Amino acid sequence: MTLDTQSLRPLFTEWERIMEANKSVLTELDSVVGDGDLGLTMSDGFAAAARYAQQSEERDMGRFFYMAGKAMASAVPSTMGTLMASGLMQAGKTFKGRQTLELTEAGVLFQAWYDGVQQRGKAQPGEKTFLDGMAPALAALLVGEEPLTTARNALLQAQQGVQQTATMVAKHGRAAIHGERSRTFVDPGAMVAQLLIQGYFNFVQVICPGDGR
Numbered sequence: 660m661t662l663d664t665q666s667l668r669p670l671f672t673e674w675e676r677i678m679e680a681n682k683s684v685l686t687e688l689d690s691v692v693g694d695g696d697l698g699l700t701m702s703d704g705f706a707a708a709a710r711y712a713q714q715s716e717e718r719d720m721g722r723f724f725y726m727a728g729k730a731m732a733s734a735v736p737s738t739m740g741t742l743m744a745s746g747l748m749q750a751g752k753t754f755k756g757r758q759t760l761e762l763t764e765a766g767v768l769f770q771a772w773y774d775g776v777q778q779r780g781k782a783q784p785g786e787k788t789f790l791d792g793m794a795p796a797l798a799a800l801l802v803g804e805e806p807l808t809t810a811r812n813a814l815l816q817a818q819q820g821v822q823q824t825a826t827m828v829a830k831h832g833r834a835a836i837h838g839e840r841s842r843t844f845v846d847p848g849a850m851v852a853q854l855l856i857q858g859y860f861n862f863v864q865v866i867c868p869g870d871g872r
Contacts (some may be wrong), residue, residue, distance in 0.1 A: 663720070721756060763809075810863040
């Protein structure tokens with residue numbers, strides 16, 4: 660299935676909805692290891708990106724992603740807001756000059772998001788961050804099977820990745836202050852990755868109905 664910038668509007672709307680719906684979950688997780696503002700940051704940030712997506716007439720896929728990231732960065736200039744915006748802006752660089760993308764290129768989109776976050780945050784997999792929720796999902800997305808099956812598998816892998824963070828010691832941010840104690844906490848950044856994949860899965864379910872098997 661071929662998508663253009665207009666057909667991506669529902670995806671941004673779903674990301675806005677899912678971050679708002681899980682605001683309290685993210686706040687609770689972040690209050691254990693951080694300053695407890697992650698829920699507000701993500702709901703406001705993705706709301707800003709969705710507003711841009713709904714209002715924009717931009718046809719260049721790269722510029723569309725890049726400007727959505729800029730809108731998020733302006734709305735929530737915090738650490739996690741900047742990281743998420745960097746992911747969107749990297750996707751913009753990846754798809755620069757293109758007017759469409761194939762649904763089977765979801766792995767390329769989320770790889771760019773992962774790369775943008777990693778380049779800005781300087782983290783590595785296994786250090787209890789967003790990357791640890793996204794990396795397992797990427798492995799499923801890059802297989803490139805039927806889109807709904809791929810999205811379902813990616814969500815399952817993201818969920819497992821989030822749970823795995825409860826065995827890791829945090830190396831970045833306020834969570835690192837806890838040292839070994841951080842090993843028992845689920846990472847809120849990894850949960851954001853899971854919610855991104857959940858939103859993508861929900862989007863694919865709508866545009867590709869069926870059980871995907």
